[in-house]
Amino acid sequence: MLERLGDINWKLLIVLVLVSAVVAYVGDVLGMRIGKKRISIFGLRPRYTSSIVTAVTGVFITLATLAILSTTTDTVRTALFSLKFVQRQITELTSQLQENQQEMQALELRLFENQAELAAKRQELARVERRLAESEESLRTLQEQLESSLAAKSAAEARRQELEREVHRLEAQRTELQEDIETLRKGLEQIRAGRIIVLAGEIIAQLPLPQGSDGIAAEEAVRSLRERAVVVIRRRLPEGSEEMTVEIGEDSLRQVLDRIGAGGSPLRMVLRLVASSNAVLGERVQTKVEALESTRIYEAGTVLLVREIQGGLTLDAAEAKLYEILAEVNGKATADGVLRDPLRGTVGNLAAAEFFDAVEKIASSKGTLELVVTAAETTFTEGPVQVELEVRSPEEKTAVQ
Template structure:
């Protein structure tokens, strides 16, 4: 503890010193005077009376000093008159200090625990942040994978559509154009020149291209306008040689080589042979008697049966059928139904005649007209 004289009440101190000195001097004078006069107080001898006065003077000095100090200092008054209270307060303060110290220690321990928990929480928060970052990265990866899968799915859908189209094409390939379908045919007279043979063959090839296009368009309207039709150059050259200066009439047929799917090129082969006159215009190709008056007679069924038998007869006579359909010709629909109506109006036995409508050669077709004889 450091003391400094700058704040001391030197006037009070000097006053106390001087006052105490004056009282001591006064007591000594009184004691000396009473001793010299042989004055006795309380029956004491003069010598003791002088000492008593000196002692009383010292006590008065002390009382005056204490009174003056008490008058001028709150601390002195508290020290003199409230010492027990101060000691009790000090004891209470010590107890409170101890309690505060304990509380501070507990608070320190709690703070340490809180700090430890905070460290654990901070570590957990860091882990949670890492997990969050990982989840964000996983989400980005999943979104990327989702985008990739969506693109893959779209690609698979496109591929599926292409496969469906290809499957449809494969399934309908035999319908588009079958093998051995007669696309076009023509005849070359004896003594045909090279130029005429080339021109006739080109015309035959063009008609084959048109026929292939028409057949495909009937099945699939979206078929491109230009269908690729190919011919074997070596076969074509050999055919031209045979046609030039041939002694007989020849027929040439353009026939599809194999089944063709939509979008594929059409391969065409040539078939050549002697063309003989089998029926002249008006010749009877086939005839048959029907009992039109019978109750179970069906005019339409009878006419279908007649045309089937006529085809067999024409093939037997040498007419070449279509290699794909085995037909030798067609009868227009209106002619067929007119013939049915005519046949229904007859109620007696009738002969149906199938007559050649124009000259019919080996290659056909069989152009037909019907006549009825009752």
């Protein structure tokens, strides 16, 4: 209530009251004066004239009130002159307000529906995000598996290529073996039909090449090897047989000459002429040249082995014991660097007469004997080791000491 009193335009009310009072007072004074003076308007009686003045004064009061209100208040002016227009506007605005209220209700309903749909979409989004996270994890796992598979594939491809190379190598080896089998078969047929003069892998001849020898000296040494080989093979031929030609492989000869070089070899070398395959009577002897470094292994007189032997053995037992000791010397010489004979596997030579003299001395002696094996001459890497046997009795052993 107090708030409504505060909203009233008290100044306007006071002005209206004062104006009304002034106009009423002026009209009353004017009516009294007209009545006293008995003024008549339009031929009316003074009493009626006074009433008309009073009525006109009331009219002026009303007009003055309206004029003041219209001048000072837009609301009153609008109510007086535009009331129907305002009413129409109010009706239209009310209709629009109802429509807007209905539309707002519809929007609120749609908002509620949209909120529910939004909540559902959010839940769906959360599910999609979870599925996306699971998919990303699965994708990472699949990528790792793919990388692992690619690595395994690369390894498998490398293994396949390696196996293919191995298959090619085995096929080439099989072809080579088939060729070797065919060669051996032909060689066997030749063996059955003829006589083998040279065996595959046999050292036909060998010749030392001094330190510093150059390519020219090497070529001269190869020619000497060929000549020696011809002499060795000629000795094996039956009487009346034609000489067998010795051929040296060009590849092996070129490798040897390249190894020695124009400047000469810094080491002592030994050249070997080795048979590449079996050679039957009447065939050409296929050979290859090998160049090996040669160093001094034993000086002449070097004691290779000393063993005690019990005298009084039988000839067979004494011979077997000597073979056993010589085999031991063979192993020692091999360990010291002497090359074995490719066919016999031995490294030394011993005169047969010396061997049997030692056997007889062991068989005929009593007590413990001492067998001394020494190098008969200076021995190099290519060998062979020429050995000497010395059987000492106890008396000879004491005299030596």
